[in-house]
Amino acid sequence: MRKNSYDEFSDFLSFLPKGIAEAVNNMDAEALFGLTEVRLRRGRAVSLCFGGEIRLLCDEKGGLRLLSDEEMEEAWRRITSSSLYALEEEIRGGYVTVGGGHRVGIAGTAVLREGSVSTQKDILSLNYRFCRDLRGVGRELLPFLFEDGVLQNTLIFSPPAAGKTTLLRDLTRLLSEGAGGKSRINVTVVDERGEIAAAHGGRCRFDLGDGVDVLTGFPKYEGMLLALRSLSPSLLVSDEIGQAEDRMAVAEAIRGGVKLLLTAHASSLEELRGRPILRELLGDGVFGRLLLLAADPRPGTVKAAYRAVGKEGNTAYVPMVYGFAADPLRRGGGVDLEKRSEAAGEGTG
Amino acid sequence: MRNGLKRRERELADFLNGLKIVASEISCRNTPLADCFERAARTMTTAIKDVFLLTAAALKENKSGDEAVGGAVAAQRERLSLTDADLEVCAALGLRLGENDREHTLKHLDYMEASAEKCLGEAYENSAKWDRVFLGGGWLGGIALALFFL
Numbered sequence: 001m002r003k004n005s006y007d008e009f010s011d012f013l014s015f016l017p018k019g020i021a022e023a024v025n026n027m028d029a030e031a032l033f034g035l036t037e038v039r040l041r042r043g044r045a046v047s048l049c050f051g052g053e054i055r056l057l058c059d060e061k062g063g064l065r066l067l068s069d070e071e072m073e074e075a076w077r078r079i080t081s082s083s084l085y086a087l088e089e090e091i092r093g094g095y096v097t098v099g100g101g102h103r104v105g106i107a108g109t110a111v112l113r114e115g116s117v118s119t120q121k122d123i124l125s126l127n128y129r130f131c132r133d134l135r136g137v138g139r140e141l142l143p144f145l146f147e148d149g150v151l152q153n154t155l156i157f158s159p160p161a162a163g164k165t166t167l168l169r170d171l172t173r174l175l176s177e178g179a180g181g182k183s184r185i186n187v188t189v190v191d192e193r194g195e196i197a198a199a200h201g202g203r204c205r206f207d208l209g210d211g212v213d214v215l216t217g218f219p220k221y222e223g224m225l226l227a228l229r230s231l232s233p234s235l236l237v238s239d240e241i242g243q244a245e246d247r248m249a250v251a252e253a254i255r256g257g258v259k260l261l262l263t264a265h266a267s268s269l270e271e272l273r274g275r276p277i278l279r280e281l282l283g284d285g286v287f288g289r290l291l292l293l294a295a296d297p298r299p300g301t302v303k304a305a306y307r308a309v310g311k312e313g314n315t316a317y318v319p320m321v322y323g324f325a326a327d328p329l330r331r332g333g334g335v336d337l338e339k340r341s342e343a344a345g346e347g348t349g
Numbered sequence: 350m351r352n353g354l355k356r357r358e359r360e361l362a363d364f365l366n367g368l369k370i371v372a373s374e375i376s377c378r379n380t381p382l383a384d385c386f387e388r389a390a391r392t393m394t395t396a397i398k399d400v401f402l403l404t405a406a407a408l409k410e411n412k413s414g415d416e417a418v419g420g421a422v423a424a425q426r427e428r429l430s431l432t433d434a435d436l437e438v439c440a441a442l443g444l445r446l447g448e449n450d451r452e453h454t455l456k457h458l459d460y461m462e463a464s465a466e467k468c469l470g471e472a473y474e475n476s477a478k479w480d481r482v483f484l485g486g487g488w489l490g491g492i493a494l495a496l497f498f499l
Contacts (some may be wrong), residue, residue, distance in 0.1 A: 081383065084449060
């Protein structure tokens with residue numbers, strides 16, 4: 001585990017049952033390097049995920065560390081702060097964002113009311129995803145977002161846990177602060193899941209810069225429209241688009257001359273085109289740039305970058321083989337988010 | 350004894366008021382339980398305040414609602430002027446508190462308010478009864494004293 005991400009890691013551990021947190025914390029720092037997820041399953045061994053690799057947590061005697069019922073109850077209380085009602089909407093959606101921006105996925109039994117899921121009970125599994133704030137990792141990618149000095153609408157896409165939100169957070173900070181010799185701009189972040197800024201109690205856990213307004217918990221469509229109406233941003237940032245109503249919000253933003261920096265789930269351009277709303281947005285030429293990340297060999301690996309060519313309604317995306325200082329694409333390799341952060345010489349705070 | 354009765358009244362009134370604040374924090378602001386109890390405690394003047402503060406502290410230590418409220422009531426039991434029945438009502442507040450959705454949490458608080466109101470009503474009645482006894486005793490004493498001097 002990186003030393004300068006110690007506080008983030010302590011935050012993360014505070015939501016695990018005490019016994020499990022101690023077992024994880026007692027592991028060798030090198031062994032924990034690259035930890036992305038901790039998965040708790042009632043009565044089963046605790047899993048630690050490192051990108052695509054899964055390891056099982058062992059106890060002091062070398063046996064598998066199983067999760068007891070009491071530990072699951074404790075974990076649930078820690079996540080919900082013994083106030084389940086306060087997280088009803090999130091639990092209904094299958095996840096909870098805890099302090100520090102870490103997201104916990106939930107699997108249990110649905111409680112139905114009038115045919116729709118009201119909440120979950122009898123929790124069986126919890127998937128803790130470790131959220132990192134890596135400063136400077138987007139610096140090399142900044143030139144890629146501009147064409148003739150003009151910021152392009154950009155979509156970052158990848159399979160889950162490949163570093164989309166981490167990169168999005170850093171690019172937001174860099175763009176708002178006018179990094180790379182650009183002008184400062186006003187940015188509005190529509191943080192539906194509370195992962196980008198991790199706002200809690202009126203404060204943002206992650207520093208996104210001085211020029212950023214954060215709308216937390218708003219559905220993307222409503223948040224984006226509200227931002228356009230009242231916050232007049234130059235750039236709108238949001239995570240994981242793909243719902244039908246997102247298209248309308250994107251269209252409104254484009255009409256208003258606002259630039260977009262968004263993310264979506266997909267592991268290839270073909271998969272991206274397979275999602276109806278995204279296919280329409282791509283076909284309309286909404287995005288000037290596409291950036292594909294991969295979790296392998298490590299989260300944050302830039303697998304491919306594309307730029308739009310052609311006119312609206314007949315847009316094609318062609319791979320780019322230039323633009324990054326490290327130039328990983330030309331070598332056919334990848335850029336690693338953590339290595340980029342180290343190279344930038346900035347701590348993760 | 351009369352002071353004890355008045356203290357019971359004030360403590361139950363504080364408890365009832367606290368329940369109302371907790372319920373309004375939950376229904377209007379979705380405030381987490383620990384903060385609800387802390388905010389309610391700020392408005393209190395009797396030993397119930399410490400029950401709410403201890404509950405808030407225990408909730409912050411990730412104890413369940415039952416453990417938190419039960420523990421706080423047990424810890425303050427000696428300092429309170431409440432009857433055993435009142436204390437049972439106070440401790441029942443913690444039962445599965447925070448483990449349900451908002452609708453059921455508010456229903457539970459409504460039920461607790463009704464129980465606390467009943468206790469408070471009984472406390473007022475008791476207090477009024479003893480007031481009458483003291484008043485009657487006072488009159489009788491006064492008459493006896495007057496007769497003595499005559």
